[in-house]
Amino acid sequence: MTGLFIDGGVPLFGSVAASGAKNAALPLLAASLMMNGSSTLTNVPHLMDVFTMLKMLNALGVRAEMQPGNRVVINNTKKVKHIAPYDLVTAMRASFFVAGPLVAKTGFAKVPLPGGCSIGSRPIDIHLKGFERLGIQHSIEHGFVELKVKSLRGNSVHLEFPSVGATENVMMAACLAEGTTVIENAAREPEITDLANFLNKAGAKIIGHGSACITIQGVAELNGTDHPVVSDRIEAGSLLIAGAITGGEVTVTNCVPEHSAPMLEKMREAGLVIGIGPDWMSVKAEGRYTGIDFETLPFPGFPTDMQAQMMALLTVANGTSIIKESIFENRFMHAHELMRMGAKIKLDNRHAVISGVPKLAGAEVKITDLRAGAALILAGLVADGRSNIYGLKHLRRGYDDLPGKLRSIGARITD
Ligand code: UD1
Numbered sequence: 001m002t003g004l005f006i007d008g009g010v011p012l013f014g015s016v017a018a019s020g021a022k023n024a025a026l027p028l029l030a031a032s033l034m035m036n037g038s039s040t041l042t043n044v045p046h047l048m049d050v051f052t053m054l055k056m057l058n059a060l061g062v063r064a065e066m067q068p069g070n071r072v073v074i075n076n077t078k079k080v081k082h083i084a085p086y087d088l089v090t091a092m093r094a095s096f097f098v099a100g101p102l103v104a105k106t107g108f109a110k111v112p113l114p115g116g117c118s119i120g121s122r123p124i125d126i127h128l129k130g131f132e133r134l135g136i137q138h139s140i141e142h143g144f145v146e147l148k149v150k151s152l153r154g155n156s157v158h159l160e161f162p163s164v165g166a167t168e169n170v171m172m173a174a175c176l177a178e179g180t181t182v183i184e185n186a187a188r189e190p191e192i193t194d195l196a197n198f199l200n201k202a203g204a205k206i207i208g209h210g211s212a213c214i215t216i217q218g219v220a221e222l223n224g225t226d227h228p229v230v231s232d233r234i235e236a237g238s239l240l241i242a243g244a245i246t247g248g249e250v251t252v253t254n255c256v257p258e259h260s261a262p263m264l265e266k267m268r269e270a271g272l273v274i275g276i277g278p279d280w281m282s283v284k285a286e287g288r289y290t291g292i293d294f295e296t297l298p299f300p301g302f303p304t305d306m307q308a309q310m311m312a313l314l315t316v317a318n319g320t321s322i323i324k325e326s327i328f329e330n331r332f333m334h335a336h337e338l339m340r341m342g343a344k345i346k347l348d349n350r351h352a353v354i355s356g357v358p359k360l361a362g363a364e365v366k367i368t369d370l371r372a373g374a375a376l377i378l379a380g381l382v383a384d385g386r387s388n389i390y391g392l393k394h395l396r397r398g399y400d401d402l403p404g405k406l407r408s409i410g411a412r413i414t415d
Contacts, residue, residue, distance in 0.1 A: 003390040004403055006380035007412040008362055011248035014409040015280075018236040018255045019045040019400040020070065020229030023094075023305075024191040027168045028198050028229060029053045030097035032074040033062060034105045034176060035202045037224035039074045044229050045400040046070070048393070052092045059085050060098065076224065084111040086143075092397070093122060100127075100169035103136055103147040104176040110146050118369045119328045126163045130170035133157045134177055154179030154218050162187040162212065162298045168195055175204040177218040186214045189299040190259045194230040201225040233259040234305045235399060236281070238374045241309050242406055243283045244272050245316065245382045250409055251275075251282040262302045266294050266310065270317060289313075291321035291356050298327070308334045308375035315343035316382055317356040325350050334372035337365040341379050341387065359384055367391030370398040377402065381411055 020043035030053065032039045044050060044066065054072065057064040063075040082102060089095040089112040102109035114124065124145070128138050133156070136149040154177045157170055167187040172195070174181035186192070188210055196209035202225045205217035236255035243250025244267065257264065257276040264274050264281065270289040275282040291314055296304040304327035314321040315338055325331050332352055335345045341363045344355040362385035367373035373395035380387035392415075395402060403413045 002392060002415070003388050004377065004392060005414045006362070006377065006387045006389065008381055008383040008385065008387060010381070010410055010412055011246045012243050012250055012381070012406070012409040012411055013248045015251040015253055016239055016405050016409050017253045018231050018239065019043070021045070021191055021194070021232035022047055022049055022398045023164070024194040024230045025050050026053050026094040027097050027172070027191065027195045028227065029057060029064065029072070029074070030101055031172050031195060031199060032064070032076060032224070033057065033060060033080055033098060033101040034172065035076055035222045035224045037076060039076070039224035040226045041072045041074070042070060042226070042228045044070050044072045045232065047400055048397045049092050049094065052088055052095065056084060056088045056095055056098060059088065060102070074224070080106055082106055082108050082110055084109070086112045089114055094165070096124060096127070096165065097169060099145070099147060100131070100173035103131070103149055104152055104173040107150070108148050110144050112144055113140065118333065119331045126159055126161060126166040127169045130157045130159060130166050131173065134170070134173055134181065136173065152177040154181040154216070156182045156184065158184045159186060161185070164189050164192065167192055167214070171196065171206065171214060171216060172199065174216040175199055175206070175219060175222060179218055181216045181218070183214040183216070184212065186212050187298055188212060190230060190233065190256065198225070198227040201227060231255045234303065234371070236260060237263045237306050238309050238378070238402070239405060240267070240281060240283045241313050241378055242381055242409070242411070244285050244289070245313050245378050247285045248410070249282070249284040251280055253280045255279060255281060257281040262300055263306050263310070266292055266302065288318045291317040291319035291354065293322040295324040296327050304328055304331060305371050307331060308371040309378055311335065311352065311354060312338060312375040312378040314354045314356065315345070315360060315379065316358070319356055321354045321356070323352045323354070325352070333368040334375045337368070337372070337376055338379055340365055341383055343379070361385060362387040364388045364390070367394045370394050374399065374402065377406070381406070
């Protein structure tokens with residue numbers, strides 16, 4: 001079994017750069033399906049999920065390849081195919097991002113149902129209801145969603161929940177609709193703003209992104225363009241917590257502190273010393289920080305993708321913390337592994353109560369999902385003795401060389 005071996009108890013010091021965001025790169029790549037000619041994305045992270053999306057684009061008839069320097073070049077000159085391969089959609093739920101661009105561009109798309117995943121059931125009903133408002137009909141048969149549209153028309157779309165994926169899928173499709181679409185109760189995550197900026201450079205007419213009301217005036221075509229992927233606020237946050245949990249002092253560069261504001265606020269509340277600049281943020285731990293309470297919410301609330309890492313931080317805080325996970329119904333699996341390292345956590349449905357302990361103990365633990373992987377590594381960094389962390393495939397889906405980045409600021413990690 002391949003694993004990571006961490007010798008904990010070493011404070012981390014230094015500066016480390018964040019990569020481009022997974023959750024921005026994936027929809028940006030999907031959006032390139034709608035753009036004629038050539039597009040170049042820079043600051044693209046090297047991740048399994050990005051490589052899965054590149055395979056998806058190639059399977060659909062678009063030439064897309066990762067080149068040196070974190071650059072992806074996409075050539076969309078041939079007729080795009082309609083059917084997304086089963087193995088790629090089941091490997092990565094975000095493959096469903098191709099649905100909106102494909103049906104908008106060609107009038108027809110057949111995409112396997114993405115199914116659930118370990119953190120929750122994750123249905124696509126909000127995507128489909130949004131599509132319906134644009135005149136896109138769907139049927140679900142033999143495990144595939146078939147989407148058809150004769151005439152794509154702009155309309156008002158009220159999302160019953162600000163789903164990130166549904167906002168992105170509907171926003172992309174609406175770019176090529178006739179007339180104006182207004183998405184109400186839209187998700188406001190920075191990755192949606194990044195996608196809207198890319199689409200606008202390609203000729204789309206989108207305003208209001210970053211707010212709960214996005215207006216899209218349809219255009220006849222989109223043309224390839226260049227765009228740098230926004231920095232990964234979740235990776236940046238994970239690196240900052242590595243500095244805090246080990247009692248060190250770490251600066252994360254190439255990031256947008258504003259995007260991490262909900263997390264920084266909570267870290268300050270815990271008594272950590274936070275610094276920010278235009279494209280960097282830093283943390284310094286002065287003694288033992290205190291427990292805090294938080295609830296995961298859509299942006300600008302506390303991100304569910306930082307919940308596991310924050311839980312790791314709170315396992316060794318002074319006092320008790322309460323976490324409410326409001327986005328996904330099964331996102332506490334890391335808690336069981338943290339308890340194997342000596343953490344004191346009680347789970348009750350959507351709540352976790354963490355009683356801080358002075359020390360964790362190195363143990364053999366298994367990664368259950370992407371962000372759980374980061375949480376266990378963070379716990380390993382502060383635990384006494386050696387931790388063996390298994391299940392790295394989950395980590396590689398969404399972190400671009402996290403062990404290497406941590407080593408660069410002093411962590412003792414081998415693989
Ligand atoms: C995206 C992120 C993921 C993050 C999540 C929430 C990407 C590639 N992934 O996932 O990292 O954890 O946002 O910030 O950007 N839901 C429905 N019906 C739908 C769609 C969603 O019930 O049609 C529910 C989901 O089951 C979940 C909640 O809404 O409980 C949030 O999901 P959503 O915002 O859509 O997350 P994703 O776009 O899948």
